[in-house]
Amino acid sequence: MRRMKRLCRTSTVVLVIGILLSHSINACYKKPTEKAFKVALLAPGSISDAGWNALAYDGLKAIEGELGAEISHIESRTPTDQEEHFRSYALAGYNLIFGHGYEFQDAAKAVAPEFPETVFITTSGSTIMKNIAPIVFELEEATYLLGIIAGMMTQTNKIGVVGGQNIPSINSTFLAFEGGVKAASPQAEVRRAYVGDWENIGKAKEIALAQINEEIDFIFHNADAAGRGVFEAVEIARSSGENIYCFGSNRDQSEVSPTTILASAVISSDSFVRVAKMVKEGTFEAKSLFMKMSDDEAIKLVYNPKLLAEIPDDVKQKVQEVRRKILAQQIEVPRIHFGEDDQ
Numbered sequence: 269m270r271r272m273k274r275l276c277r278t279s280t281v282v283l284v285i286g287i288l289l290s291h292s293i294n295a296c297y298k299k300p301t302e303k304a305f306k307v308a309l310l311a312p313g314s315i316s317d318a319g320w321n322a323l324a325y326d327g328l329k330a331i332e333g334e335l336g337a338e339i340s341h342i343e344s345r346t347p348t349d350q351e352e353h354f355r356s357y358a359l360a361g362y363n364l365i366f367g368h369g370y371e372f373q374d375a376a377k378a379v380a381p382e383f384p385e386t387v388f389i390t391t392s393g394s395t396i397m398k399n400i401a402p403i404v405f406e407l408e409e410a411t412y413l414l415g416i417i418a419g420m421m422t423q424t425n426k427i428g429v430v431g432g433q434n435i436p437s438i439n440s441t442f443l444a445f446e447g448g449v450k451a452a453s454p455q456a457e458v459r460r461a462y463v464g465d466w467e468n469i470g471k472a473k474e475i476a477l478a479q480i481n482e483e484i485d486f487i488f489h490n491a492d493a494a495g496r497g498v499f500e501a502v503e504i505a506r507s508s509g510e511n512i513y514c515f516g517s518n519r520d521q522s523e524v525s526p527t528t529i530l531a532s533a534v535i536s537s538d539s540f541v542r543v544a545k546m547v548k549e550g551t552f553e554a555k556s557l558f559m560k561m562s563d564d565e566a567i568k569l570v571y572n573p574k575l576l577a578e579i580p581d582d583v584k585q586k587v588q589e590v591r592r593k594i595l596a597q598q599i600e601v602p603r604i605h606f607g608e609d610d611q
Contacts, residue, residue, distance in 0.1 A: 305548050307331050307364045308357040309341035310350060310372060313466050317493035320466075323519045324368040324391065327540025334541055335548055350375035358383035364547045366391060366540070370437040376400050387547045392437040394556070394606035401554045403543060407518070408444030408603040409561040409594055410533035411488065413569045413587050414515045415448020417530060418456075418486035420583045422449075423511065425456040428479035430498050432466040432491040440604035441490050441517070441533070447602040452586070459484065463494045472497030480505045480512060488515040499525035513575075522572035530579060531571045535559070539566050556606075562595050 307328065315325035325341060332339045340362075344353045350367060354375050357365050364387045367376055373395040376388040380400045393402040418427050427449055431438045446458040459482070461475045472494040476487055480501060487502060489495040495517065502514045506528060516522065516532030539559045546552040559566040569587065571579070593599040 305335060305337045305364075305544075306360075306362040307335075307337045307339050307544055308362045308366070309339070310344040310353050310357075310365065310367045311341060312345055312369050312371065313343065313492050315341065317495075318519065318521055318524045319495055319516070320492045320518045321368065323535055323537060324366065324540070326519075326537035328366070330537050330541050331544045335544055337544065337548075344372075347371075347375060351378050354379040354388065355382070358386045362386060364389065364544055370435050373402075387552055389543060389557075392606075396554050396556065398554055401552075401557055402606075403539060403557045403559060404606070405535045405539065406558060406560045406567055406601075406603070407441050407533050407535060408601050410567050410569045411441045411445040411490075411517070412448040412451075412594070412599075412601045413591060414488055414531060414533055415445040415450075416452045416587055416590055417448075417579065417583055418445075418488070418515075419449040419452025420586060421513075421579070422453060422456055422485055424483045424485045425453060426482060426484045427456055427458045428476070428482075428484040428487040429458060429460050430472055430475050430479075430487060430489045430491055430495070431460065431462045432494055433464065434462045436604050436606065438490050442488075443602050443604060445488050448590075451590075463491055463497075466492035466494055468494050469497040469500070473501045476501035476514075477504070480510065485510075485512045486514070487512070488517070490517045495521075496524065499528055502528040513578075520570045522570070522574065526572060526574045529572050530575050531569055534568050534570045536564075536566045536568070538564070542566075561591070 309324055309328045311321045311324055313321045315321045328339050328341055331337045342353055344350045350372055367390045370392040372390045373393045376390055377395055380388045380397055384399055388400045390402045429442045449456050449458055463472045472491055476498040487498055489498040498514055502512055505512045513530045514528050516529045518535055520532045520534050522529050561567040
């Protein structure tokens, strides 16, 4: 009898333990969650530059907000760093890595074949492989419009451009700007100069002051953080009573120098989101990904509201007319056409 009672007690304990274990297992078990979509940005400079790099970071944050992505970014200035950072992010399981600039192509080509499941995007250039493609921001459409403004408003027929480095993607925007200037004022002269890097504000300032001494009365920069030097030079000249203006590039820069910047040629951060959606949804194809003014204003001209009254109405009307003709493909904006690498 005692033996029977012990058996009953044992059976009860086993049953209770079984039930407790069952509850414990059910409580701990969760359905598998969707794997995180991971996106990284390699930027050639500081995201605080209020221009090219800040634009890319805006795009990265938009990807995080709209697609729920896990994001990361790092400054990647040298070819060695760029290759190392591409590889590190790919090893960490990132689905999409942006190399923000023309100069990231070689590093992407070196690393991408090792990680066929990762998509590498360079923001300009022509390198196309199975998992590499460039975004081609046709900023030229907006810089052409800036050229129209400068050509119509110049009083000296001397206009300057200041670049960071002498590379095709920068020169293409200058070619378009000059095309707009010449369309509005065929006799005008456009003078180019380069800082040699993207960071040297002091040198950019010296270049701009030298151009101002040559009676240049409009300056367009495409020099990333160094562009602040151009703004500082124009601020000095305007405070001395000179009638001179400048333009912003890549991002609306009117708040950086509200007393000097008439307008900016702007790339929408939505362009980054569009590409990320393709990768996340599995519709990405390795080809040049063009972003134009016609693509929901992926490219646009943005006026500085604080200086809008200083632009004559006939100039603003002409800009609108030329913009409509560009959208209707009645005007072909000059630009450098990059060739495509063999896949």
